[in-house]
Amino acid sequence: MLKKILRGLFTIIGLILGYLLGKSALSSDYFAKMFYLANSPVKQFLFLSILTLFFGIILFLISPWINSIIMKTMDYIEKSLQKLPAVEILLGVLGALIGLLISAVFLNLLEKIPVVGTVLAVIVAILMAALGANIAIRKREELMSMFSNIATSVATKRLQGTREKKSKGEHQHAHKGYPKVLDTSVIIDGRIFDICQTGFIEGPLVIPNFVLAELRHIADSSDGLKRTRGRRGLDILNKIQKELNIDVQIYEKDFPNIPEVDAKLLKLSQVLDGKVVTNDYNLNKVAEFQGVPVLNINELANAVKPVVLPGEEMNVQIIKDGKESGQGIAYLDDGTMIVVEGGKKYIGDTKGVVVTSVLQTAAGRMIFARQKGDL
DSSP states (O other), X not given: XXXXXXXXXXXXXXXXXHHHHHHHHHTOHHHHHHTTOTTOHHHHHHHHHHHHHHHHHHHHHHHHHHHHHHHHHHHHHHHHHHHSOHHHHHHHHHHHHHHXXXXXXXXXXXXXXXXXXXXXXXXXXXXXXXXXXXXHHHTHHHHHHHHHHHHHHHHHHHHHHHHHHHHHHHHHHHHHOOOEEEOHHHHHHOHHHHHHHHTOSOSOEEEEHHHHXXXXXXXXOSSHHHHHHHHHHHHHHHHHHHHOOSOEEEEOOOOTTOOOHHHHHHHHHHHHTOEEEEOOHHHHHHXXXXXXXXXXXXXXXXXXXXXXXXXXXXXXXXXXXXXXXXXXXXXXXXXXXXXXXXXXXXXXXXXEEEEEEEEEETTEEEEEEEETTOO
């Protein structure tokens, strides 16, 4: 395909060349008088047509030979370039361009020289380009080292700038605290008010508008339990705003492209560079997967529960029977469940028990005990 295109191109070039030569010959009075073309438009037209076709045919006939030379030249250049590393090729091109830029200073002066000026200018430009490419390739190690030092210097400055920004951001967070984005479940839970009251949570509490909308929807539910939970959540927010000396911010913007409230919470936390406050186990796991910091109220409650060791004695009130035969269930003040072996027959009584083992689960801690005096 390329050969056909080149052959057609050379034929067109031959036609144009023949036409230009014919026009140049006809413009010469000496040539026109010699061939009796001066006063004969017909002869001039025939002469111009014959010359144009002649050169077109000549170029058409010799184009395969020219194509062969071009293809061999291209193959040679391609093979030669394949042997060179890409760095050398790049440096060679840059060196040649710099050489041409330098030669441009002298070209205007050289072109003014009669007859040979243009030829000299072309020769000087070629020599300067070759010299620039040769110097760049020979000095490639020094040039690569220089570029490497420049790149390292720029990267170091960017890293320092990033560190300064990060340090500045951390310093600001240290004074202001990270924004705490509250989810619906932790507001309804209510313990967030008591935790804020103790001063263990600082920094702005962020209440997203979409969380408020969900609370209002729950508070307006036809289900009595849901309605009570929704109104409790709204009451907790009012108490936090009125009774606590803590910054509470309502975030008005929404994420319309994100349908789920939990996903919106995580996105908002990323936008604000904050932390999600929740007691939702599933949300906690999704946040961990996405790398979003989470403050889980349930984890905090488990962390501050008193440590109970096997062999420790305590008095508990057995309030109901357990799942296994003969078991009784009691609770500590913090809600920790105690399974008492053989305690079913003492439901309603307060008994002294000895802890036998402690089981930590995802839902919390469970204590197993037996009555004093039992083997």
